[in-house]
Amino acid sequence: MIRIAIPADQGHDPYGFAARNHARTIMAAADAFSKAVYRDSILTLREFEGGRSRIAQINGCIICQQFRAARDASAMFAATGQRADHLVIDNGPAPDEAFYAEVESWREAKVFSDRERLAIEFAERFAQEPKVLAQDEEYWTRAHALFSDAEIVDLSHCVAAWIGLGRIAHVLGFDSICMPFASAD
Incomplete structure (x- = not known):
């Protein structure tokens, strides 16, 4: 259930309505943070998607659980009129559905x-x-044996974005409406 008033003609995109009408500067910064994670992460796509998918499960965000970066990230940028020269989807092979299931x-x-x-x-x-x-x-000790400091900082910021923004979407009920870039499996 959506937890803020959304006009009926905007019900298809509650997050977009909120971004245009409430806390616009904050929501623009949140959007930029989210996009930076997908555009600039140095993690492999499988590492990225493993962490992202686990946070989606913990947060309970329906859209995030259905999202697949390899399938949906480019469309996410296109839906906002942005073009990215590089995305995390360029960082190695995509996980299959067996990966997400585990x-x-x-x-x-x-x-x-x-x-x-x-x-x-x-x-x-x-x-x-x-x-x-x-x-x-x-x-x-295990983390430093496998990841560089740059990768640890990258992963930390990715996780922070997923936790915070995914929880906002879930708590405010924005995840009850399928976003145009997130297709259900």
Whole structure:
């Protein structure tokens, strides 16, 4: 259920209506942050999608759970009239549906590389237990063995964007309407 008043003729795009009519500067900054994540991340597409998909599950965002970067990211930019010369979808092979099906059971699943598993673990723990994660020296030893500092900072900002913006979409009910760029599976 959408939690703010949206005129009937704008009901197809509640997020767009909110962006044009409420907290415009903040929403423009949020849009720029979100787009930067998809445009500028140095993570592989599978690492990116593993973390993104886990956050979508935790947040409960319907659109985010159905979104597939390889399929939908270009259309997301096109829907806003923007063109990106590079997107994270250029950073390696796309995950298949078996990959997405295993994200929630990442600890036992056999489809993930060590880096993909660590990215999913980071996303989950960042969302659910940030204080514990910050102090977990064993985790940070594993992270530094597999990721550069630049990749850790990149992943951290990606996860922050997904948590914050996905939760806004879910809590305000914007995810109850399928966005034009997110096609259902």
